[in-house]
Amino acid sequence: MPAAESAFRREFPVKGGDFAKAGAAACAIKELLKDLGIDSATVRRAAIVAYESEMNVIMYAYEARMDLAVTPGEVHITVDDRGPGIADIELAMTEGYSTATAEMRELGFGAGMGLPNIKRNADIFAIDSAVGRGTRLDIIIRTNGHVTT
Amino acid sequence: MIVLKDVLALLDGELLTPTTDPEAAFRTVFASDLMSDVLTSAEPGSLLLTGLANAHVVCTCSVADLTGVVFVQGKRPAPEVVNEARTRNLPLIATKMTMFEACARIAGLVQDGGHARR
Numbered sequence: 114m115p116a117a118e119s120a121f122r123r124e125f126p127v128k129g130g131d132f133a134k135a136g137a138a139a140c141a142i143k144e145l146l147k148d149l150g151i152d153s154a155t156v157r158r159a160a161i162v163a164y165e166s167e168m169n170v171i172m173y174a175y176e177a178r179m180d181l182a183v184t185p186g187e188v189h190i191t192v193d194d195r196g197p198g199i200a201d202i203e204l205a206m207t208e209g210y211s212t213a214t215a216e217m218r219e220l221g222f223g224a225g226m227g228l229p230n231i232k233r234n235a236d237i238f239a240i241d242s243a244v245g246r247g248t249r250l251d252i253i254i255r256t257n258g259h260v261t262t
Numbered sequence: 263m264i265v266l267k268d269v270l271a272l273l274d275g276e277l278l279t280p281t282t283d284p285e286a287a288f289r290t291v292f293a294s295d296l297m298s299d300v301l302t303s304a305e306p307g308s309l310l311l312t313g314l315a316n317a318h319v320v321c322t323c324s325v326a327d328l329t330g331v332v333f334v335q336g337k338r339p340a341p342e343v344v345n346e347a348r349t350r351n352l353p354l355i356a357t358k359m360t361m362f363e364a365c366a367r368i369a370g371l372v373q374d375g376g377h378a379r380r
Contacts, residue, residue, distance in 0.1 A: 133317075135317075135318060135321065136317075136318070136321030136322075136324075136325065139321075139325050140321065140324060140325065143324070143325060153306075153327075157306060157325075157326065157327050160325040160326070161301050161325060161326060163325075164301065164321070164322070164325045165301060220297075220314075220316060220318055221295060221296055221297035221298070221314045221316070221318050221319070221322070222296075222297055222298055222318070223298070224296050224298035224299065225298075226298040226299070226301070226302050227298065230298075230301055230302045233302075
């Protein structure tokens with residue numbers, strides 16, 4: 114799902130295991146979208162998608178690049194991680210299924226709702242994963258308002 | 263709407279962010295220790311009741327547009343978490359009440375149409 118050439122773009126690196134910086138990319142994306150004049154409901158959906166994705170990378174992968182592209186009609190977020198990958202995507206998309214550790218659950222995450230919640234907040238959602246290599250998420254959220262800059 | 267000063271009175275709460283407007287109001291209430299549940303089910307403008315007291319609570323509220331937090335059962339976030347909440351203008355309240363007691367009292371407040379019983 115390539116974003117339009119004219120899109121506003123930003124990249125955010127995310128490091129696996131870095132719980133101290135969890136949410137940094139999602140909060141930055143939220144502020145950028147607000148500054149761009151995107152409507153608040155779309156900003157919230159995009160921020161939730163970004164935060165759930167960021168937490169998945171921090172909990173399960175080694176590193177990732179989160180890309181944000183914004184056009185007047187849509188917010189496009191891609192998350193490309195280097196990590197163990199997902200053997201059974203259908204199972205991973207099942208609400209409540211989780212391989213989280215006790216430590217992750219103590220932090221308030223790992224309830225098996227991350228990927229389903231990303232899909233729920235997306236208008237278009239695609240996931241591709243290779244065991245031993247990593248996972249790529251491709252999310253498009255259509256905006257209700259328009260970009261002002 | 264549920265008003266912050268009424269929540270403080272009902273829960274015998276301590277406001278950890280003293281610069282917060284006591285008239286700040288919340289549309290509804292959500293209670294959970296799981297931030298995954300907050301991201302999935304809480305409505306924007308909600309007051310969150312939780313027994314979790316780490317930085318992820320503040321970040322989750324910011325991402326999902328929740329507008330206040332009550333830490334139950336004597337849980338207190340670290341000073342850096344409180345500072346982060348201040349910068350985000352997110353009111354934080356601490357109460358010694360259990361989650362059940364705090365929820366029951368706020369449910370009574372909601373049933374009274376937002377008027378605190380003292």
